Amino acid sequence: MTVCGYNLAQDEYQVSVVAAAPIDNAPRDRDPWLLVAWILVALLFATQWYVYDGSRGTASPYVYYLGWSCLVWALAPVVIWFARRQPFSSQTWPRWLGLHLVASSALASVQSLGEALVKWERVAHAVPFQALASHYLLQHLQLYVVAYWGLVAVAEVLRMHDRATRHRLYTAELERRLSEAHLGVLRAQLRPHFLFNTLQTAVVLLRENPRAAEDTLLNLSALLRASLSDFQENEVPLRKELQFLRSYATIQQLRFGKRLQIRLCADQDTLDLSIPALILQPLVENAVKHGVEAHKGNDVVTVRAHQEHGLLTLEVQNCSSRLSATVEQLSTHGVGLVNTRERLRHLYGEQQSMELTNLQPCGVCVRLAFPAHQASVQEARGASRNRSDTYATSR
Numbered sequence: 001m002t003v004c005g006y007n008l009a010q011d012e013y014q015v016s017v018v019a020a021a022p023i024d025n026a027p028r029d030r031d032p033w034l035l036v037a038w039i040l041v042a043l044l045f046a047t048q049w050y051v052y053d054g055s056r057g058t059a060s061p062y063v064y065y066l067g068w069s070c071l072v073w074a075l076a077p078v079v080i081w082f083a084r085r086q087p088f089s090s091q092t093w094p095r096w097l098g099l100h101l102v103a104s105s106a107l108a109s110v111q112s113l114g115e116a117l118v119k120w121e122r123v124a125h126a127v128p129f130q131a132l133a134s135h136y137l138l139q140h141l142q143l144y145v146v147a148y149w150g151l152v153a154v155a156e157v158l159r160m161h162d163r164a165t166r167h168r169l170y171t172a173e174l175e176r177r178l179s180e181a182h183l184g185v186l187r188a189q190l191r192p193h194f195l196f197n198t199l200q201t202a203v204v205l206l207r208e209n210p211r212a213a214e215d216t217l218l219n220l221s222a223l224l225r226a227s228l229s230d231f232q233e234n235e236v237p238l239r240k241e242l243q244f245l246r247s248y249a250t251i252q253q254l255r256f257g258k259r260l261q262i263r264l265c266a267d268q269d270t271l272d273l274s275i276p277a278l279i280l281q282p283l284v285e286n287a288v289k290h291g292v293e294a295h296k297g298n299d300v301v302t303v304r305a306h307q308e309h310g311l312l313t314l315e316v317q318n319c320s321s322r323l324s325a326t327v328e329q330l331s332t333h334g335v336g337l338v339n340t341r342e343r344l345r346h347l348y349g350e351q352q353s354m355e356l357t358n359l360q361p362c363g364v365c366v367r368l369a370f371p372a373h374q375a376s377v378q379e380a381r382g383a384s385r386n387r388s389d390t391y392a393t394s395r
Helices: 031-055 062-072 076-085 093-122 129-208 210-230 238-257 281-289 333-351 377-386
Strands: 001-006 014-019 235-237 260-266 273-276 299-307 311-317 351-360 364-371
Touching: 001 210, 001 311, 031 062, 129 210, 129 238, 210 238, 210 260, 235 311, 238 273, 238 281, 238 299, 238 377, 273 333, 273 377, 281 311, 281 333, 281 364, 333 364, 351 377
Parallel strands: 260 299
Antiparallel strands: 001 014, 235 273, 299 311, 311 364, 351 364
16 A cells, blocks of 8 residues: 655655555466366376377277376376475475485375286286286386476475566566555655745735735635545556646636636547646646746746647647757656656556647747556546536647
């Protein structure tokens, strides 16, 4: 189980990961295949001896050889079961060796005597049982012992393979949970960062426009409520993200008035696709901060969404800023870009990209691309219930 959160008292992020217990039971999905292998081996041995005796002109009916082969391999499932119950380890190998030496001798003796008994009945007691028992013990006992240890070796190989498979699954599960914990921290970073910057906006408006400051705080309250109740998952439908972004745009437009326009443009077929929760808000915030807030004059911030070749592309651009450093330098400073790059990497691995480019004659565009995939039915229905706006559909 993974737990993450923001500790307001200590001003730090806390993450604890409780590892899931590894699966101890050996996989049973291969048991039918072991049965099939046992049947094939029995048929192979029966056919081999039937052909051998047939070449010498002494062949009996095939059913006899089949019964003999089943008798020979009758205890194979018992050996496999016993080897599973008594696995080899560096701590218990003396006991393991002793148990299997006794078991191999006992089972080989039982099989040899059983074969002698079948032969004795087949010849109608014409040969003394003691003579047949001595013959089969001397001629076949070592073969049964070798077969026993061969089956034990097969069981050990399968056990080690199962153990390695469980270890890989366990490691993958731990990595997944650690990744979820990291994503939880990245999401948690957005809330105090967003809250701090919006409160700054309200403080500025208190002096200039008290009514606008009041509206800002009311919108902020609604946004925080939405972020706490609707954005607990790693991904949400684009429709829900745009609803949140529209409320955030209202706050920014209250601050800058007619100097700022924020346009939300999404193709209709992208609205129900999944995107990382709260991925657009910090990018719009950066576009405002480095655009209309840093320069005199007006600005237009545009958010676009479209899909092509299996990728969903999100673009956030303004018209009044320029890149002052390389993409690598910009994406390693500040919460917004660092957070965005890390979340994309954790969610989509190498299948994602983030690009920052200068526009002509002026402006900067941030372009995100990652695999287009449909939001879950529950998420999509939740977004539809909350829908109150119609979005422009243009590229």
